Amino acid sequence: MKKVNNPPRSEWKQVLQRPTQTVADIERTVNEIFAKVRQDGDAAIGQCTEKFDGVKLSSLLVSKAEIEKAEEGVPEELKQAIQLAKANIETFHKAQIIGKTEVETTKGVHCWQEKRPIQKVGLYIPGGTAPLFSTILMLAVPAMIAGCGEIVLCSPPNKEGNLHPAILYTARLCGVTKIVKAGGIQAIAGMTFGTASIPQVYKIFGPGNQFVTVAKQIATKYGVAMDMPAGPSELLVVADDTANAAFVASDLLSQAEHGTDSQVILVSTSKTLIGQVEREVDRQMRALPRKAIAEKAMANSKLIFVKDDQTAIDLINEYGPEHYIVCVANEDFYVEHTVNAGSVFIGNYTPESAGDYASGTNHTLPTNGYAKQYSGVNLDSFMKSMTFQKITKEGLRAIGKAVEVMAEAEGLQAHKNAVSLRLESLS
Structure with a gap:
């Protein structure tokens, strides 16, 4: 994994670039x-x-x-x-x-x-x-x-x-x-x-x-x-000294083993934790059956040190991760201010794997920064919203004149006539 030390905002786009083809x-x-x-x-x-x-x-x-x-x-x-x-x-x-x-x-x-x-x-x-x-x-x-x-x-x-x-x-x-x-x-x-x-x-x-x-x-x-x-799957973990380095490393590797084009990122305000996680990743990866895949994915991945929580949350929202784990003392701050993420996992005992399989939330999520404008799959994804209306005589009298005026202003005479004929029939 590549270490990045407190990158200036002007370099964030380059630092957070995904390993995807156009x-x-x-x-x-x-x-x-x-x-x-x-x-x-x-x-x-x-x-x-x-x-x-x-x-x-x-x-x-x-x-x-x-x-x-x-x-x-x-x-x-x-x-x-x-x-x-x-x-x-x-x-x-x-x-x-x-x-x-x-x-x-x-x-x-x-x-x-x-x-x-x-x-x-x-x-x-x-x-x-x-x-x-x-x-x-x-x-x-x-x-x-x-x-x-x-x-x-x-x-x-x-x-x-x-x-x-x-x-x-x-x-x-x-x-x-x-x-x-x-x-x-x-x-x-x-x-x-x-x-x-x-x-x-x-x-x-x-x-x-x-x-x-x-x-x-x-x-x-x-x-x-x-x-x-x-x-391709992706995961961002934000963690500080209250996080368990072994847990964080296991989460990073859980996504890295998906495929060689996966990407995982650790954002932290603690250089000590970053060092601990780096060592844990090396140790745990040696025992993985999909080690070769995870190693290639890790080459696309980053360990990013930032100076404070506000910088961290700004960088996270700029990235818009598919999966997003929050393991920090000030978790309320991160949860409240996260606006771009597919699915959020909070605390040391909430591995992303739980959402992949059995907690109940959906694991089909937007990647490649699309969390900025797309939701993950949910019940509404399989449904359409249809609108209905029924207008009584009283209702048509109430809004009819407004419809006539607006239709005429747009130059749509047939639209106006559809209302005018009905209003005349009520006179």
């Missing part, structure tokens, strides 16, 4: 694959799967028999852990249900808002170096609560042409209606255009690498919505 670097590849899938459907997806995943599939769809066999291969202890996580995620997301909001803006003018589910949603589940079955919980559970009718899941197969048993078990547990063996750009393209095997969806959810993120962005050009730009 859209322009990736867009050409994405457009080429989109064009092939749009034209050739399943055949193009099969070709891409053979090229990028190294396996030739006889069918893109997961069969009922495959799901049943996979369930037998999931240890009972893991099933119970998944069920516990599912229960907590359900509890948190059910609490977000909002009923009809109704108001009479003027006597006789009744307006209200109701939520309706998005009918068809697509879930992208990474499955390369780590099969992220936990992401199914984070996406399919709120989709079910929202009432989405069709839930399509795409995930890349392994070299044997299979999906991880835990992915299939969790998908079935959470009500996924169709499971597809497809990953990367081709999966996003399949859900964008629809193929013989993959239904076209209205909105695509889920994290992925930079190619998947750009593919989701390009899907919006074809009328398919996306949850947010969710690319």
Whole structure:
């Protein structure tokens, strides 16, 4: 990890730069694959799967028999852990249900808002170096609560042409209606255009690498919505001398092991703690099975010393971390003044891993600074707000003249007439 000592504000943008490619670097590849899938459907997806995943599939769809066999291969202890996580995620997301909001803006003018589910949603589940079955919980559970009718899941197969048993078990547990063996750009393209095997969806959810993120962005050009730009994982920890250095190091490594393009940052007002954390990272990394990945991610990462809390919070808000851990004596100050973060974890005993799996909050979060304008996935992500109104004769008399005047001022005579005719009928 690179040490940065009290950087001036003029250098913050450079210091906080993410290790990501630009859209322009990736867009050409994405457009080429989109064009092939749009034209050739399943055949193009099969070709891409053979090229990028190294396996030739006889069918893109997961069969009922495959799901049943996979369930037998999931240890009972893991099933119970998944069920516990599912229960907590359900509890948190059910609490977000909002009923009809109704108001009479003027006597006789009744307006209200109701939520309706998005009918068809697509879930992208990474499955390369780590099969992220936990992401199914984070996406399919709120989709079910929202009432989405069709839930399509795409995930890349392994070299044997299979999906991880835990992915299939969790998908079935959470009500996924169709499971597809497809990953990367081709999966996003399949859900964008629809193929013989993959239904076209209205909105695509889920994290992925930079190619998947750009593919989701390009899907919006074809009328398919996306949850947010969710690319390589990132974590920022702010800590002082009250933090446990071993805990902080473990949190940094927990995100670094996601992928070589992940980024982790420690911001601290204590040089002593920074030194302790640096040593702990070296010690703990030696025992990690994914040490090679974590080492490369750590090369993109920073240990940043700042002079005081105000400087620290300003730098944190400038970065806008996906995951954000607060381990300081003055935690109220940081929590109150944080305005840009995907999800916040407070205190020495709140590891980011808890949010990744089982505390109940959603782990599908904005990365690459998009926490400045995007929320993480929540129940509303799977719903649309629709407004309704009903106006009585009395209500039309009350607002009709204002509508006429405004329509005429904009030069929209037909708009005025739609009101004038009704008012005349009431005379």
